Amino acid sequence: AQSVAQPEDQVNVAEGNPLTVKCTYSVSGNPYLFWYVQYPNRGLQFLLKYITGDNLVKGSYGFEAEFNKSQTSFHLKKPSALVSDSALYFCAVRDMTRYSTLTFGKGTMLLVSP
Amino acid sequence: KAGVTQTPRYLIKTRGQQVTLSCSPISGHRSVSWYQQTPGQGLQFLFEYFSETQRNKGNFPGRFSGRQFSNSRSEMNVSTLELGDSALYLCASSKQSTSGSPADTQYFGPGTRLTVL
Numbered sequence: 001a002q003s004v005a006q007p008e009d010q011v012n013v014a015e016g017n018p019l020t021v022k023c024t025y026s027v028s029g030n031p032y033l034f035w036y037v038q039y040p041n042r043g044l045q046f047l048l049k050y051i052t053g054d055n056l057v058k059g060s061y062g063f064e065a066e067f068n069k070s071q072t073s074f075h076l077k078k079p080s081a082l083v084s085d086s087a088l089y090f091c092a093v094r095d096m097t098r099y100s101t102l103t104f105g106k107g108t109m110l111l112v113s114p
Numbered sequence: 115k116a117g118v119t120q121t122p123r124y125l126i127k128t129r130g131q132q133v134t135l136s137c138s139p140i141s142g143h144r145s146v147s148w149y150q151q152t153p154g155q156g157l158q159f160l161f162e163y164f165s166e167t168q169r170n171k172g173n174f175p176g177r178f179s180g181r182q183f184s185n186s187r188s189e190m191n192v193s194t195l196e197l198g199d200s201a202l203y204l205c206a207s208s209k210q211s212t213s214g215s216p217a218d219t220q221y222f223g224p225g226t227r228l229t230v231l
Contacts, residue, residue, distance in 0.1 A: 032216050043118070043204055043222035051217045090157065094216040101170050102147070102220060104157040 002027040004093050004105035012111050013081045021076040021108045023091030033074040034092040034102070035065055044090060050074060061085070081112045115141060118207050118223035126229045132193040135226045139186050139207030145169075146188040147220060148180060151202040160203075163188055164210055192228075200230045 003026045013019045025031055032051055036044040048059025055067045065076045074091060091105045119138045127133050139146050147170075148160040159172040163182035180190040186207075192199055206220035 034219070036222070041224075041227075043120075043224045044206075046219055046221060049217075049219060096216055098216070099162075099169050100216045101159050101162065101172070103159070104149075106156045 002031075002093050002095055002100075002103045004091050004103055006089075006091055006105035006108045008108050009106075010109045010111065012113065014113050015083050016080050019078050019081040019085070019110065019112070021089050021091075021110060023074045023076065023105060024072050025074060025091070025093040026072065027093050027095045029096050031074075032094040032096065033065075033067065034094075035059065035063070035074075035076050036090045036092065036104075038088040038090065038107070040087075047076070047089075081110075083112050083114055086110055086112045118205055118221055120203075120205050120223040120226050122226060123224065124227045124229075126231065127195050128231050129195055129197060131195050132191065133195060133228060134189055134191045135203055135205075135228070137188045137190075137205030137207075137223060139188070139205075140221055143207035143209050143221075144186055145208045145210035145218070146182055146186065147206045147208075148188070148190050149204040149206065150174075151204055151225070152200075157204070160190065195230045197230050200228060202227050 005024045034049045035047040038044050050057050050067045058064045088107045090107045092102045094100045121136045145164045147162040150158045162170040166182045177193045182188045202225045204225045206222045208218040208220045
């Protein structure tokens, strides 16, 4: 069975500083990995995904994520945090089989202070 | 292009009642998935529909059911509501295909907040 771990319930960072939200996964075979963000009372917004190829994936709003196969990690990063980045972030994984379902982590709350 | 829409946005029901939630996918998207989001359990997969057929089902009791129409719109129904069914119900659509590519991105609607009293 596939699973995702987001080890931090909350990450605090000052505006202008770099941010990292951690994600590790477990899946049979090669993974497809996704990051989503959720603002209060809203649905999930897609940020980026890793399918294959370059281990550094660039996404929306200046976010990027680095795929590390040996560490089974897919950490989300941004060079300079904004207060408006404060939200709940979800990492998700799928295996490569047909009709596979998306499994989400518990989420990490990112709080960016002014 | 319009995003995924869900109606209603908020719903209050009492135990024992039933409820129907609606989802309209992005135009051209053929797959619709439903998720339940609660503070304790996080995001849990309910089911996925493609071309009016249920293609996947999560680990939920039979009180939870769904369907998809020929225009790809989907509904989910919860019968005999319990207090624990209070949650945000999210619908997501993706282009998908008959091959069921796992690389497709799912795009989420704003959700329906269900409160069971």
